[in-house]
Structure formats: C-alpha cells, structure tokens
Amino acid sequence: MMASFWQGVLLLSLITISVYADMKLDCRPDFVTLVWTESGSQVDLSLFRLGSCFPTSITAREVVFSVDFSDCYFSRLVTGDHLIYANNLTYISTAESRIHSFSHPVVCTYDRPKDWYPLIYQPVFNTHGQGDLIFHAGLMNDDFSGPAVLTSFPLGSFIPIMASVEQATHQPLLLLLEECVAAATPKLHPESNLYTIITNKGCLVDSKISRSKFEPRQKSSEIKLSLQAFRFGLGEQVYLHCKLVAWDPMGLDNTKKACHYVGDQGWELLDNPAYSNLCDCCDSSCGSRKIRSTGLGKLGIAHGAVLGPFTITES
Incomplete structure (x- = not known):
C-alpha cells in the first residue's frame, strides 16, 4: 500500500x-x-x-x-x-x-489507497443478522497455531484440540463443548465402549482425574482444550465424538457453560471464574434446555463433530 x-x-x-x-x-x-x-x-x-x-x-x-x-x-x-x-x-x-x-x-x-480495489465486497455493519454458521474442529500442534502433523500421543502427554465457528454476519456467539466421548469407531453404536471426557452440559469431568483443562480464550468463537492422553484404547485408533454449541454469550447458565476442575479450588467457569457457581451441578446433574439441532434457534445452534483417528502409546 x-x-x-x-x-x-x-x-x-x-x-x-x-x-x-x-x-x-x-x-x-x-x-x-x-x-x-x-x-x-x-x-x-x-x-x-x-x-x-x-x-x-x-x-x-x-x-x-x-x-x-x-x-x-x-x-x-x-x-x-x-x-x-x-x-x-x-x-x-x-x-x-x-x-x-x-x-x-x-x-x-x-x-483509501488509490491502487487498492476489493475483488468482492459486501459491506456489513449489522452484526445481528441470521447468517449461516460453519463449525470446525480438529487436533492441533503444541501451540495451537496449526493442524497436528503427528497423530500419535504418548500416554500422559497433552492432545491439543481446538474448535471454532465461522459466524459470517451473525451476532457474536460463544462456542462451547457440551459433550465429548472417546470411542474406537468413527460412528457410535449402542454397544460402543466409551470414555467420557465432557458431559453434563459442558463439564470437563476428565479434569478431575487428570491435568486436562480448557485453555484461556482468545476469541469467543473458539474453544481450546488440552486433553491429557488416557489409557482408553491404548495402542489402537481412537476417535472423539463431540457436541459443539454456539450460544448467546448473555444466555449462559448451568446448562450452557465450560467448566474444568482446578486442583484444590474445585470447579471453575472458563469464561468468568467469578461465576463458577454455574459449575456446582457438575458433580450431580445439570438441567437441560431445549435447543434446535438444525437451523438457527433463538439463542444458538448445536453441531456434532468427530475428530481422529489418533493413537495413544505407552510413554
């Protein structure tokens, strides 16, 4: 320029x-x-x-x-x-x-530079439109700067995971991981053997027995998870089955949250630890709220994602 x-x-x-x-x-x-x-x-x-x-x-x-x-x-x-x-x-x-x-x-x-012309341009000032949402989820490299090159993780190491949503002209939404389980197959079946990672409407239950944690957010449209490699499916291919939810950041409650367990402090809310009481239900049962599985609901939209395969090996 x-x-x-x-x-x-x-x-x-x-x-x-x-x-x-x-x-x-x-x-x-x-x-x-x-x-x-x-x-x-x-x-x-x-x-x-x-x-x-x-x-x-x-x-x-x-x-x-x-x-x-x-x-x-x-x-x-x-x-x-x-x-x-x-x-x-x-x-x-x-x-x-x-x-x-x-x-x-x-x-x-x-x-405006005299030699600058956009190829395609649609001015957008209203960020409260009803634009389509595009979800992404994947395994990342150690610093979350790009996709993982290796998909083999030693037992006890961290598996970096990131999910994001492209919001186009829609109002800014908060991306949450509501559920996540590990399985040996890319499709879940009634008889599938599962390892639960996130459940109860956004509770990272694996963090109670490991060093797994949500990483601090940089954008509301992204969520990063450092998942400590577990023994489930050791030496075999493993898939993660997760439910992503893009939600109105002003509509959070104990059914729409991101909580992880932090040492002696107990359950902590990722986005504002001062309101970690929203995580109190993680050791019992968090209520449910109806949301649309397809199309844009009043507060948000849910999306299923499958990550993998990857392998966990002995240290």
Whole structure:
C-alpha cells in the first residue's frame, strides 16, 4: 500500500458510559489497540468484548484489546476516499450486576489507497443478522497455531484440540463443548465402549482425574482444550465424538457453560471464574434446555463433530 494510505488516521471519539471511565483507541495499519480505564468498582472488566474477541489483558483498572482487523469480526467499508473498519465494544452484564449491558462503536478510518480495489465486497455493519454458521474442529500442534502433523500421543502427554465457528454476519456467539466421548469407531453404536471426557452440559469431568483443562480464550468463537492422553484404547485408533454449541454469550447458565476442575479450588467457569457457581451441578446433574439441532434457534445452534483417528502409546 502507498505510504500516504496511513496518513490522516481518524480516531472517532466515543462517548463514555460514566464519568469514571476513559477509553483510548490507537488505530494502526493492520491492528488496533483499545484501552478502557475504569475508576469505579462495580464494573467487571472481564465482561468486556471487542466484537467476538476477549480482552488481551486485564489489570485492576484497565482492560486492553490489541487485535488485528482480520479478527473479532471487524466490518470493512470502502466509501469514496476512505477505508473504514468498524466494530463494537460491548459490556455483557449479568443478572447480579448493577451495571446494564452497553455497547460502543469502535471505528478506524484511513485514506483509501488509490491502487487498492476489493475483488468482492459486501459491506456489513449489522452484526445481528441470521447468517449461516460453519463449525470446525480438529487436533492441533503444541501451540495451537496449526493442524497436528503427528497423530500419535504418548500416554500422559497433552492432545491439543481446538474448535471454532465461522459466524459470517451473525451476532457474536460463544462456542462451547457440551459433550465429548472417546470411542474406537468413527460412528457410535449402542454397544460402543466409551470414555467420557465432557458431559453434563459442558463439564470437563476428565479434569478431575487428570491435568486436562480448557485453555484461556482468545476469541469467543473458539474453544481450546488440552486433553491429557488416557489409557482408553491404548495402542489402537481412537476417535472423539463431540457436541459443539454456539450460544448467546448473555444466555449462559448451568446448562450452557465450560467448566474444568482446578486442583484444590474445585470447579471453575472458563469464561468468568467469578461465576463458577454455574459449575456446582457438575458433580450431580445439570438441567437441560431445549435447543434446535438444525437451523438457527433463538439463542444458538448445536453441531456434532468427530475428530481422529489418533493413537495413544505407552510413554
């Protein structure tokens, strides 16, 4: 791109929600850094989202997002001499919170390069459409940066697993792993021998007897699992059968959650440990809620995925 493209960046000033808050927006060529500073004590900074992205870092008073424009479902609009990237900073309130949910526009405007023309472009500013959802799930390499090259895992090592959903124009959704079992076949049968990994509406029960855990989220549309290799099917081909659910992040309860067991602390909610009481039912029975298996429901959609085969070997 021409050097002049990055001149004259317009930072749109945003109206703050209260006199206690201050926001700084730094628009760079390929990414944006947003810093929200809160002087009050009633706001839970972990509940801020930039589009579909979770905070990059959180301190006692600040929440920081440092993200690429290709992430978080930024919309891109080319109009006249300008190239505009737009998104929303959203605060997701909870039933117990005194602070209501709110949303801020986040806009970066650049000079449009004279030699830049999109091949296909459909401007999208309404992120609450009913677009189709596309799910992905697979075994990953050690740092989750790409698909696994090897599918043989020593007993006790970690099996990196990642699932994601492409949301197109749909509102930002939270991806959850509701169920996951290991089996020796790519299809489940009534007589199949199973090893349960996730059950009870999102409880990682394997974490009670192993070091398995959900990894911290970077995007609401992704979920990462470090699964400790188990003895089930040792030396043979193993398949994981999982149920993915893309859900409204404001509709979480004890039936839609991601919980893992953390040492002496007990069950912990992945997305906000302060509300780990949603995981209390993991040792008993979590209620059920009706959701559509096909088509888009009011709060979300479920999808079945089969991962594998892979092999677990002796250490």
